[in-house]
Amino acid sequence: MMQTTTTREEQIKAYAKELGFDLVGIAEAIPSIFQQQYRDWLEKGYAGQMEYLARNLERRLNPQELLPNARSLIVVAMNYYADTEEGPGTPPVRPNHAIFARYARGDDYHDVITKRLYQLLEYIKKRIDPNAAGRVYVDAGPLLEREVAQRAGLGWFGKNTMLINSRRGSYFFLGALVTDLDLEPDRPAQGHCGRCKRCIEACPTGALIAPYQLDARRCISYLTIELKEAIPVELRPALSANGNRIFGCDICQEVCPFNQKFSVPTTEPAFQPREITRNSRLVNLLQLSEPEFREKFRKSPVKRAKRRGLLRNVATALAYSDDPEAEAALQNAAEHDPDPLVREHAAWALDTLRKRKTTSSSP
Numbered sequence: 001m002m003q004t005t006t007t008r009e010e011q012i013k014a015y016a017k018e019l020g021f022d023l024v025g026i027a028e029a030i031p032s033i034f035q036q037q038y039r040d041w042l043e044k045g046y047a048g049q050m051e052y053l054a055r056n057l058e059r060r061l062n063p064q065e066l067l068p069n070a071r072s073l074i075v076v077a078m079n080y081y082a083d084t085e086e087g088p089g090t091p092p093v094r095p096n097h098a099i100f101a102r103y104a105r106g107d108d109y110h111d112v113i114t115k116r117l118y119q120l121l122e123y124i125k126k127r128i129d130p131n132a133a134g135r136v137y138v139d140a141g142p143l144l145e146r147e148v149a150q151r152a153g154l155g156w157f158g159k160n161t162m163l164i165n166s167r168r169g170s171y172f173f174l175g176a177l178v179t180d181l182d183l184e185p186d187r188p189a190q191g192h193c194g195r196c197k198r199c200i201e202a203c204p205t206g207a208l209i210a211p212y213q214l215d216a217r218r219c220i221s222y223l224t225i226e227l228k229e230a231i232p233v234e235l236r237p238a239l240s241a242n243g244n245r246i247f248g249c250d251i252c253q254e255v256c257p258f259n260q261k262f263s264v265p266t267t268e269p270a271f272q273p274r275e276i277t278r279n280s281r282l283v284n285l286l287q288l289s290e291p292e293f294r295e296k297f298r299k300s301p302v303k304r305a306k307r308r309g310l311l312r313n314v315a316t317a318l319a320y321s322d323d324p325e326a327e328a329a330l331q332n333a334a335e336h337d338p339d340p341l342v343r344e345h346a347a348w349a350l351d352t353l354r355k356r357k358t359t360s361s362s363p
């Protein structure tokens with residue numbers, strides 16, 4: 001009778017799937033091969049105010065810095081695609097309502113993925129090698145995770161800078177367990193966009209300055225989440241260019257044919273959309289108090305923008321709203337919001353809204 005043996009790699013991958021990871025692969029724990037490109041990108045200022053991306057650069061770009069004797073990276077991906085009222089690839093067409101990026105509609109992925117990667121490490125210690133050591137990488141930097149995921153066979157780089165899996169699309173969270181176990185690496189993923197450039201053409205701010213190159217300072221995701229100050233006036237209209245993108249932006253993923261064809265809704269309970277991220281009128285969001293914000297966005301990625309960032313974005317989007325209550329809501333925020341950043345954006349939006357009304361009503 002033929003004997004089948006399960007390799008350590010197969011055992012690890014099977015358990016990772018049991019933990020709810022959709023994709024899993026293995027890469028060698030070598031320093032990033034894109035170090036120079038990453039440094040150039042930072043030097044050109046494309047990271048904007050995201051100074052944290054330049055901190056601990058060695059650690060970000062070399063797994064050995066995180067774990068001495070690191071040998072392998074177990075790289076995982078978790079689908080976060082949430083199909084609400086919209087179909088795959090299409091944004092919700094709900095005038096005067098907010099659109100939150102899909103990744104932010106449920107619970108914070110850092111907590112979910114980190115916890116499960118440590119569970120995977122526990123499993124490895126129990127079943128494979130009691131002396132195995134490991135450290136978890138979640139959000140080590142935009143490049144590193146995508147690079148190791150590509151080397152581990154999970155997907156390839158699209159022109160929108162996202163990691164694309166040819167049969168699953170790009171709506172994935174990525175994470176990695178760095179370990180000192182010597183594991184057989186997978187083959188790097190192969191694939192390409194061909195002549196497609198839909199993402200570049202669809203980006204409302206021109207943030208994709210060339211294939212595979214993002215100037216984060218123009219990206220709505222950066223402007224609505226990472227930027228802590230005023231949104232540059234010339235970029236404010238873009239938040240409403242395709243729905244009201246008040247926290248992140250999925251446009252360059254929505255238009256991607258790989259997502260339109262292959263995205264399937266996640267079954268992970270933690271990533272199911274909350275009522276507030278799925279169904280909120282802008283005028284109601286503009287009235288959120290600090291305690292309400294904390295309660296509604298507990299354990300949510302939206303906390304990152306804080307109340308002042310979120311309401312700044314909401315006020316900005318209301319400049320282009322035709323909600324009959326927009327003007328009153330903006331006036332109230334411009335006069336009474338406790339935060340000066342929100343007041344300034346509300347005043348600008350009120351002014352813009354009134355000018356639009358005057359123009360459209362003039363003969």
Ligand code: SF4
Pocket residue numbers: 202203204205206207208214218219220221249250251252253
């Ligand atoms: S997330 Fe939006 S703004 Fe940023 S590059 Fe993609 S389409 Fe452009």
Ligand code: SF4
Pocket residue numbers: 158159160161192193196197198199200252255256257258
């Ligand atoms: S939209 Fe087209 S060019 Fe952009 S990432 Fe997808 S396949 Fe590539």
